[in-house]
Amino acid sequence: MRAKVRLSFMLFRSSVAAPPSFQFLPHAPLVDGDLELVAPAERYFEYALAACRHPLTMAETPDQSKITRQSLADFVASAPNGHYPGSTGKHNRVPSYHFWMKLTGNHPVRIAGGLGLRISNCADVVQYVGHIGYNVHPPVRGMHLAERSCRLVLPIAKAHGLKQIWITCNPENIASRKTCERLGAIYVNTVPVPTDHELYARGDKEKCRYRIDL
Helix, strand or coil: CCCCCCCCCCCCCCCCCCCCCCCCCCCEEEEEEEEEECCHHHHHHHHHHHHHHCHHHHHHHHHHHCCCHHHHHHHHHCCCHHHCCEEEEEEEEEEEEEEEEECCCCCCCCEEEEEECCCCCCCHHHHHCEEEEEEEEHHHHHCHHHHHHHHHHHHHHHCCCCCCEEEEEECHHHHHHHHHHHHCEEEEEEEEEECCHHHHHHCCCCEEEEEEEE
């Protein structure tokens, strides 16, 4: 049996049923200088795996070293062109856009991490998991890639009619909290994660909630 690895590229999907007729919207290329948000695809697998095998990634986020080509392929199959339609059943999920952060120029890795944008105002998204989730690999941290990536997807959220964007993070995640502050997000409160929530099961006991008004 193949071990299941939680990919930073996947991020966390909220456990609420998807609307039956959700429509993904076309958008312009998402580019900010040397950063481009691209749909996860097989042509980027070698770059993604190289980022996971980088010595800094293996030292600081060792779970990422367990990511395999097959786990990447499974993820891409679940979200064609970066579009995860949502699902119903044992684990209901909301529709979401998924992107990988691709870098050009002289950088230690070519795939810097991932970002997901959830299109839902369900209580789970607003309270615990947030509309946007992101991960940046250790070799390219400090370049404000999470902040820049968030700014690139805000027009997509607005096009879907979202008036507010919620971003959550663990209280001890200072880097993520600073990202929210640079984005101009307003700190609202810190809430306990329910003990029966998937986030709690993976070790997240509290979430700081930040709001961006679009």
